[in-house]
Each structure stands twice: as C-alpha cells, then as structure tokens.
Amino acid sequence: MEPTFHHAGIATxxxxxLAALYRDTFGLTVAHTETFDxxxxxxxxxxxxxxxxxxxxxxxxxxxxxxxxxxxxxxxxLAVEDVESALYQARENGVEAIDDSPREGAWGHEVAFLHPRxxxxxxxxxxxx
Amino acid sequence: MEPTFHHAGIATxxxxxLAALYRDTFGLTVAHTETFDxxxxxxxxxxxxxxxxxxxxxxxxxxxxxxxxxxxxxxxxLAVEDVESALYQARENGVEAIDDSPREGAWGHEVAFLHPRxxxxxxxxxxxx
Numbered sequence: 001m002e003p004t005f006h007h008a009g010i011a012t013x014x015x016x017x018l019a020a021l022y023r024d025t026f027g028l029t030v031a032h033t034e035t036f037d038x039x040x041x042x043x044x045x046x047x048x049x050x051x052x053x054x055x056x057x058x059x060x061x062x063x064x065x066x067x068x069x070x071x072x073x074x075x076x077x078l079a080v081e082d083v084e085s086a087l088y089q090a091r092e093n094g095v096e097a098i099d100d101s102p103r104e105g106a107w108g109h110e111v112a113f114l115h116p117r118x119x120x121x122x123x124x125x126x127x128x129x
Numbered sequence: 130m131e132p133t134f135h136h137a138g139i140a141t142x143x144x145x146x147l148a149a150l151y152r153d154t155f156g157l158t159v160a161h162t163e164t165f166d167x168x169x170x171x172x173x174x175x176x177x178x179x180x181x182x183x184x185x186x187x188x189x190x191x192x193x194x195x196x197x198x199x200x201x202x203x204x205x206x207l208a209v210e211d212v213e214s215a216l217y218q219a220r221e222n223g224v225e226a227i228d229d230s231p232r233e234g235a236w237g238h239e240v241a242f243l244h245p246r247x248x249x250x251x252x253x254x255x256x257x258x
Contacts, residue, residue, distance in 0.1 A: 002156050004176025005134055008205050010251060018249045025222040025248070026207060026215075027131050046207070047133025049178060053249075071250030073202040076137050078155060078175070086155075093154045119154070120147045120182075121200030122139055 006079035006127045007050035011065050015042040015055035036106045075123035083110045083128040090114055102128060135208035135256045136179035140194050144171040144184035165235045204252035212239050212257040219243055
C-alpha cells in the first residue's frame, strides 16, 4: 500500500523561534510539542502532513548534525500501515535499517529509521500508528 | 490560509534508479517526468504529496549542490493558494526571496524560492496552481 508523507524533520537550535517564524511566514500552526529522547520537538500542521522541528536539549545525534551540517532538513518521514512490514520490504530491497525493529518514537508513534546510505542520501523514517 | 505539503526535492545523480528503489522499497509510483531547466525530474506520488527527484543534466545549481553536499534533500515545497501573496507575506516577515516574483517551474506550476538563510536552513519553494 502506498505510504503517505508524514513529516519533514528539521534540526534547529531554537524550535519555538522557528515555529513562530513558520507561523508568521507560512501560516503553519503548532499541533503538538514534547520533549522526547533529549529533543524538544514542535510539530507544525501542514495540510495532512507536518513539519517536525527538532531542538537538541540532551541528544548527541541531533546536536552532532547541527555541528556538522548546520540547520536544515534532518529527515523525511513516511506514514506506513505497519512499520514491521515496511522494514521487511526495505531489507528485501537491500536497504539497511538503523532500527532493527520498530521502537517508540515521538508523539506516541511506532517508528524505525533507515540508513541514508541506502536511500539516496535521505534519512527516511517510517511512522506507524 | 494554511498551505499543504507539496513535495520534498531530492538531488541525485540518477533519478530513474532512485525512482526504482523508492518504488520497490516504499511503493511510491511515478506521477510525472520531464526535463526542465536542465534538470531531469521524476515526481513520485506519496499520498497527496510528492517526492521530486532532481538529476542535473545541464544545471549548475543542482550539480553544485551534489558536489558540495552530496545526494539528499535539496528543498521542501509548500502548495499555496497564490505565490505572489505568499512572497509578500514572507517579505513582510523579513524572509528574503530568491525569486522576486513568481516564475514558471516544473510540471507547469507557478513557483518561487525563498532564501534558506532566512528559513532555518531550509530551501523553501512555494508552488501555486
């Protein structure tokens, strides 16, 4: 089954400031905020999809991304029916997963990340229900 | 009015190969292909949004991006009611536009790009009708 586009994850040093800028500039509104895995996260609604603003509070992965590459798009997330099946299909096509099995992600979703080396340089996240 | 997520633009050296990988791995199917402004472009349908695969044939901007940053996400595009109004609202919020006024983009859409320096490191494209 065709997935849908769930969100674009964007690394930033100040998620609230970026949320305010995107609200004023694009009309995007806050749908959810939480601190998860040491990352302060702001989800902005954008039609049926989201922008996920990621501000590292105590998370070396996102902090390291900001240091190496600077602000900007960190990952793209696809909403899938079943994360386990999506992981299986990815592996069948030679795509290595960062997460061997689905794990809990932000906003209570089941998630798994794929290795960007195998997906055209894009860090892809599967998001389940 | 709230925009919707139109597409994620992804720079690649081989758009057909990446389209085949995304078809097999994610179940995304080709919605449209064209060569525009020296870029061979493949749009993949993803729910109501798209992935736009960008392969430079004779385009220094995308070729330069691949040389500097390598494969991966190049820009994010928002579908807006009116590109001219969206540009006006961006400028009112201190966001500089790369395109001073709407221009013709891929797939017959009116488009305009904003400067990533002013939008949290994200190259944002407005896509009109």
